Amino acid sequence: MSDDVTEDRHAAVPADRAPADRAPADGTPAGRPPVHAFRDDALGAHDAVALAALVRTGEVSAGELARAAVERIRLVDPELHAVAVPAYDTYRTDDTAAGPLAGVPTLLKDNTDYGGLPTGHGSAAFTPRAAPRHAPFTRQFLSTGMTFLGKTRLPEFGFNASTEYENDEPVRNPWHPSYSPGGSSGGSAALVAAGAVPVAHANDGGGSIRIPAACCGLVGLKPTRGRVVANEMGRRLPIDMVSDGVVSRSVRDTAAFLAAAERHWRNPRMPPLGLVEGPGSRRLRIGLVAESPTGSPTDAATRAAVAAVATALEAQGHTVEPYALPLDGRFEQDFVSYWGLLAFLAGAGGRFMYDRRFDAGRMDGLSKGLRSTYLRRMHTTPAVLRRLRRAADEAYDAALTRYDVLLSPVLAHTTPRLGHLSPNVPYEELLNRLRAYVAFTPINNINGSPAISLPAPAAEPAAAGGVPVGAMLSAAHGDERTLLELAFALEADRPWRRIQDV
Template identity: 65%
Template sequence: MTTFEERATVHAFRDDALGEHDAVGLAAAIRSGEVGAAEVARDAAERVREVQKRLHAVQVHIDAPAPAAGSGGGAFAGVPTFLKDNTDYLGLPTGHGSAAFTPRTARRHAPFARQLLSSGVTVLGKTRLPEFGFSPTTEYETAEPVRNPWNTGYSAGGSSGGSAALVAAGAVPIAHANDGGGSIRIPAACCGLVGLKPTRGRVVTNAQSRQLPLDIVSDGIVSRSVRDTAAFLAAAETHWRNPKLPPLGLVEGPSDRRLRIGFLLDSPNGVPADAATRAAVTETVATLERLGHTVEPVELALDPRFTEDFLTYWGLLSFLIGVTGRSFGADFDRRRMDGLSRGLREEYLKSWRRTPGVLRRLKRTKEAYAAAFRGLDLVLTPVLAHTTPEIGHLGPTVPYTTLIERILAYVAFTPVNNVVGTPSISVPAASATEDGLPIGVMFSGRPGSERTLLDVAFALEADRPFRRIQDV
């Protein structure tokens, strides 16, 4: 791996067809004829090439991207974007961030890819992720890591780190992300973005998620503005809507509704948040109260075995990949999986007999979650227990025992939403770290409550616009 000691801020904002537009603004400029879709795609490709040299966020770049067929009227018609490289896109290989096999070219679009394309976006390629999305940082054993555009010495988060790095750097306004334990919200927090994990079933479910004994994965996007995330969800709903969930529609700004919001500073599994993270949450509490909301402490009484159970389930997923790996590529060799994947699998094999009890307890987590929400509309927490780590702190070359301790001390808040299937959104806090890195705060809701999450996110953004990397 190339040594990279320089710490720098990297962005591609300039006076071109993309300007400083978010996706909603860029789509409006294309519709009005102010700029052309081909011009936008060309300038976005140039931005991507520029930041790729420093951030290493792209896995596959399409040389001649084509607008989505028949989607000229879509909400994001002509807006350039990227898919995460764990989702099939016709004609492109899907590598899942792994060196354990040679990726095969996809023969069709994945269901979520079709849903995203229905909004009219122009896909420029695919973004990098850590192996099979297991890690909260996008790093590798023998390849360059994805770097944080706010400070290239730090992680961009994971597993949607490549997508977050491109969006934060201004290469594209939105990008695909998915979340099986925090993988939308973690990189959003690290890179100063909005990242909403939808309710289980809010968007179409990919085939691999349907095969899981407990479906913990949701697809979505990362964005620089709340309205982009709201517009994505509204556009996705016009393609397919789950009749079991309340319709969402287009949320266009904060409502006048005053909410009862609970908050907690330390994670339910006993991991304390660091000082900067606690300060970000308490500052957000003060802002919410000033805006007229009622905010009070809350407890989330999870089963004491929750962390151990989630780790066992995580190991089960790595084990299943090792067993079924030839479905990814004929040359799949589980011995070439990285240190985190191997460690998860090996630890699972020591305790696999616990699996039925683990699944029963995880499925019962919804009871504790519902109890915490009695009388409340939302719950505010940190996204992560401590601020964004430097490159290498969570890398897969760290010995497994040390690495998993570090991960559990970092990813202490997000997994509960994946287990219960509830929506959760990360938004940038007002404060930053001493090094100028963003800090995220997280709001979680009941199933189907995306509108309420967007309401409060819009209110915070309107009260205090999110920091912009181009102003640093």
């Protein structure tokens, strides 16, 4: 890359475009220390792959791991508020389980059915009842042999990019509890980052794996549409945007999960992935998308973090050059319309999908605002769906004709404090804040392509409020292998910051 491109990456964002409640200059939000549970117990600082190996060799039992995880969850959750439905008294362990991740404690996001437990979707609009059976993805998730300990919190129906509520405690970021953990898989990300469990379920309909991974310093891969069992809600939608996966603290845990899930079910229309175990040998052409296709400016701390990733990739022999995704200005507006359609369907169909006493009047301010936005534009729905599909496919195909991989930020600016994206913020203001924040992730959901969020090295962590910043790599359909190989190389080159060392 030329020097002038490097300079452009570090360009500052005007002060009037930055969120008013961003970190103070010294990066110490209210002086609150990180919240974590790392200690000298059966879990230690191991990742899921290491723990599964210890169970296989008999050095530790699945029961010991589960008990340690429950103790850790109970230690941190009073401050993080990340657990929706605990299952500490009913979990089952099996030291003879054959799954590749057998014995590893984990949790499931509370928008996915686990038989016998309620699924609340983060909403106060209904009282959830026990699910009659596991969702198909739950069966795939549990086929890995992991020990289920409960369900994690999400914002209402996963619509928000921060796990906050109108009348309840928000989920807090363990790196700095005054900050957002992202959303919608914020509960899972908070517990994994805090060391309560090494890996947890997440799903992504607009960035909901990658956003909390970026906010909490984790690995978060949104698989290709169809790589894992179809999400029950997503497959009913006009455009299936939802992919299930995990958030983890190591690349090999995410790779191991996908390989294990593939043993349960593999899409015959997709090339097999198998177990990716380290960096690849290919030298790749990488397009750097520093500015969002929606026009939202990228702030200086995020630019610097992603620039450091670009520099690391160049040092590994890859070619990196600036690129602008050819999306027209209607993509963002159309995505908001589709987002509104989802809120409309949740409200109008709540009595049939969730509970006959579903009360749409109790949905939060964001959900109600999105519904109103959709109702004003309802007549444009067929055109919106056509444009979304065409724009995402054409822009992405054009990019992947020139490049093997795209590198971009996950989010347009660093993680905000809690309250910035609260559903109590007036709707139009909240929507504008979300548009200025969630600017890079939605195209992969519409297009169905895979993308991974990785912790980006921050030269000045205080510039980001001390919370992590994420960089995103995106690839062609079915090419999770390339993303994981690059992720392995980046992790080896510059290991992520550890919360227990802060």
